[in-house]
Amino acid sequence: MELQKVAFLFSFLILITVSSATSVVDFCVADFDYPVGPAGYPCKNPANLTVDDFVFSGLGVPGNTSNIFKLAATFAVDTTFPALNGLGLSMLRLDIGVGGVVPIHSHRVSELILVIDGPIIAGFISGDNIAYYKKLNKGDIMIFPQNLLHFQVNVGDKPALAFVSLNSASPGFQTTSPSLFGNDLPTNVIEKITLLDAVQVKKLKELFGGTN
Amino acid sequence: MELQKVAFLFSFLILITVSSATSVVDFCVADFDYPVGPAGYPCKNPANLTVDDFVFSGLGVPGNTSNIFKLAATFAVDTTFPALNGLGLSMLRLDIGVGGVVPIHSHRVSELILVIDGPIIAGFISGDNIAYYKKLNKGDIMIFPQNLLHFQVNVGDKPALAFVSLNSASPGFQTTSPSLFGNDLPTNVIEKITLLDAVQVKKLKELFGGTN
Amino acid sequence: MELQKVAFLFSFLILITVSSATSVVDFCVADFDYPVGPAGYPCKNPANLTVDDFVFSGLGVPGNTSNIFKLAATFAVDTTFPALNGLGLSMLRLDIGVGGVVPIHSHRVSELILVIDGPIIAGFISGDNIAYYKKLNKGDIMIFPQNLLHFQVNVGDKPALAFVSLNSASPGFQTTSPSLFGNDLPTNVIEKITLLDAVQVKKLKELFGGTN
């Protein structure tokens, strides 16, 4: 009894001190009532959290691939799964229809792809312009280093499924073709900085909604 | 023709300068001929690499779960998949037999689990001793923040399969029970620092090969 | 006189520009009116600070060791000494009664212990389950690497005193036994993920206030 009483006091002590020291930095579920900063969003009060804040079911459902790339990319990033904020990880589900692709793109951080249903051809291009690409099968993983352009192509005869992990809660995606052709950057500037022909540029501007 | 010649010169120029500037830091496939350092292993000469260095097929095969935890954890980390070195990502395949578990453990970095075949119960414990745990089904993901104790239990009637991503090529795993009972730390010390009974400590020391 | 006038103007210029550029990031005393974020708390306006914000006297007083571990851990961390916020350091005073211990625990960051009054036995356990432990005397220091389980035991015949430094203002403490037994994690789950006996688990749940 004496022991229990002491234990109670002790656990209370521990609770106070340890909790005050670390409760909010064990994790930092994003509080969208404040603006984001260079290190992410401020944290919700941990007293208001439950285990449901740390679980995300949105990747369990296939996305709609009825689009030009036959691609559905479903995002578990800080803005859709706020528990990732500050913890340096995110995940995407990639459904790629027959003949579909993940168009060439880059992001600030590195990516690991895990192929659930393949085969796909995946590749990246290094800074000295070497293309590293290969057919990946079910269970294969491949690493795409930070910033480098990379892509995936479904080369099978059925829909492909893959999951990618990235080491940031906000990876900073940039897809090359929409970036070049989906805005008001003048055609003659695009010609000069890419060496593409004006006719080609205009054709893709029309496709991606660009002007000028 | 003039253009091609100029292009050749230009691409040569680009090749030299860009290559010299960045070839080894685009990626850093571990060279095990040198000792590791605080930031990882030195890099292999990129001239000797092919796409096969960036692909790992070891996670495609189920592991052997005939052990006390009915668990097979297959590691894609820097020492098994050297292309991960310096890129801040690793992945594990977890095969958990019926009634099996991933025993409680921690690591330096955060982890995202993706359930392929469930259900499993997964949980972690915060610094103020709250247990956050829940049944996860196929397609669910859950985040386990850095350093915090966590576990998974197969609660289904067939083998479970999951993949975990961690944001380091060398996450620094520490499994609690083998850590406590699998070495020569004296029983009376373990008693005092855990409040476990000596009989219990000795029983687990026998199980995990500990002495003293 | 001319010189003084110029100097005045210059010092004013310097004051303005240098001050505006750096005043708040020289240091960042935590402002608890805002939520914490992944990098710590926002900063108080430096105009309102005095030297007293940078000095903490709480570690000069022995803590109360009348508890089950005969331990008083007094914390100088961001929440108790707000000037530490953002500066990557914290300190704890450990008073350990005769026969007392710092129970086995871990934290996100590394720790240096300095023994003022000993002897104590201190140790940590590596990721491959090796126990590194030794008797430390007055003046000894020992390093405990990030995340790894570690402990201290007073093995002398008088109270022990030590100070520990950690390289974060918010180290993220997790003490193993209260983490396992001080919450509602079901006994049968704990059995499976630790291989402890149910009787032992229930006994410690009672001690640490756990349920289920």
Next chain:
Amino acid sequence: MELQKVAFLFSFLILITVSSATSVVDFCVADFDYPVGPAGYPCKNPANLTVDDFVFSGLGVPGNTSNIFKLAATFAVDTTFPALNGLGLSMLRLDIGVGGVVPIHSHRVSELILVIDGPIIAGFISGDNIAYYKKLNKGDIMIFPQNLLHFQVNVGDKPALAFVSLNSASPGFQTTSPSLFGNDLPTNVIEKITLLDAVQVKKLKELFGGTN
């Protein structure tokens, strides 16, 4: 037509997902309505930004060098050019009159100087007290490592012009003489911690506006 419709849907999809995932972390123009934190200021809503937020013209104009050091240092740092916030770069324009100097100082981060009009003598002092200094001419660059004391002196017969880049948006400048002599630190303390003579200390306190 079908294609355009699909493209429209797709670009919309991309816009939503990519934008939500990354819009605020592509860049983080400082919002001064909130306090700064250890990682910088919170970010303005990117919807309110234009290209003008990312361009700064303040360095195009020579500063006024009519002061004791014959120096004008014009700052492009987070507080004057808010787009730098969180991006780890800043720049200063240095106009140094004939016979003028950048007085000895240090900052948290490293600096690269680019000489536009020289010659100047530039130097830094290492931790083992070696002085590395040299005359720099137009087009030369020199690196000054983080924290180390350094200086520049115009040794030509016309005004010198240089630009310095630093790898922080808030470098944390500290100029030695104003730091020592421009405040209320008592003369006898300064004597002891520098070994300067009291007469010298008082003379410079008068120059820099110090007291005591």
Next chain:
Amino acid sequence: MELQKVAFLFSFLILITVSSATSVVDFCVADFDYPVGPAGYPCKNPANLTVDDFVFSGLGVPGNTSNIFKLAATFAVDTTFPALNGLGLSMLRLDIGVGGVVPIHSHRVSELILVIDGPIIAGFISGDNIAYYKKLNKGDIMIFPQNLLHFQVNVGDKPALAFVSLNSASPGFQTTSPSLFGNDLPTNVIEKITLLDAVQVKKLKELFGGTN
């Protein structure tokens, strides 16, 4: 005399201790006899260094712009100016002939451009595909955030000159057109992942020396 003797002893003491503690980390001039690692090259012995190791004159000379982009980019990065290793800064000189461009490209780190002779049009594209571009004149600076595609175009009637600073000694450049068209990535794959026409792809492959 006594004082001088004491001072001698003291300075000796300081020299030994401080030097041993910090000599190699004050700076880390790259030693190319060892392979690079994730954090850069190992350091040369500081005893063998002079001030000349910290100064680079290669940016003082205009480069040859007789190429397809009418561009000369001269690099001060770790491999050409080894003192930058580990210090997080690099600089490039950009000479852009009349009508010339810096083709669209990206890198791992952020960039500040300083225009010495203009005008140029400079721009970057955000993750949600907005193009931020503007005419920059002499003395203007502009920030290009990490990873985002960006470019510069000489829109004046004389050669343009600019210097760019980047916050890494090894920024990791990737130029889009040579990346896409200067290797063996098959034309039909490029078509699918960019939506460019095969005729256009083949034309640029010829220009950049690509095959397949």
Next chain:
Amino acid sequence: MELQKVAFLFSFLILITVSSATSVVDFCVADFDYPVGPAGYPCKNPANLTVDDFVFSGLGVPGNTSNIFKLAATFAVDTTFPALNGLGLSMLRLDIGVGGVVPIHSHRVSELILVIDGPIIAGFISGDNIAYYKKLNKGDIMIFPQNLLHFQVNVGDKPALAFVSLNSASPGFQTTSPSLFGNDLPTNVIEKITLLDAVQVKKLKELFGGTN
């Protein structure tokens, strides 16, 4: 028996995989047979380490204060206590004779001082030249932010003792007076960049062994 056998196999499995994944990065005791790099020294093979590698007794002994500053600073840094390498912590013992001082200095990282025997006056100077200083007594701690100039003065009538913790294994010390006066930096340059008088500069050059 069956269980023990399984346990043996399992612990072997765990030993192999976990050990290979993390053994060298749990800690990284410096191997001085290789040059240091930007992140520290390469690691010794952990198989050759014992607990003695993690314990340092050099701070238990008072240093010799018979010098001009009446100061003995004993260093536990990477070069004297190699287990600190890569772990981001170091510690110094400061013995300060009656009337002695720690002369004004700075370092790359932040510092926490713990006063064991006082009183001392301790202070630092901010970037906008404010001096924050105060008398500290036994048990007080004070934080000195990264890079800022700071000092300690024994103002008691007996020797003072303090320990300082810094959040780097290699803090990068720079003491102002020896830096300015202990090398070959010409007197007339020092005059200009400090505004000290030539007579004063020459006097201190003599004291600290400087020339020119």
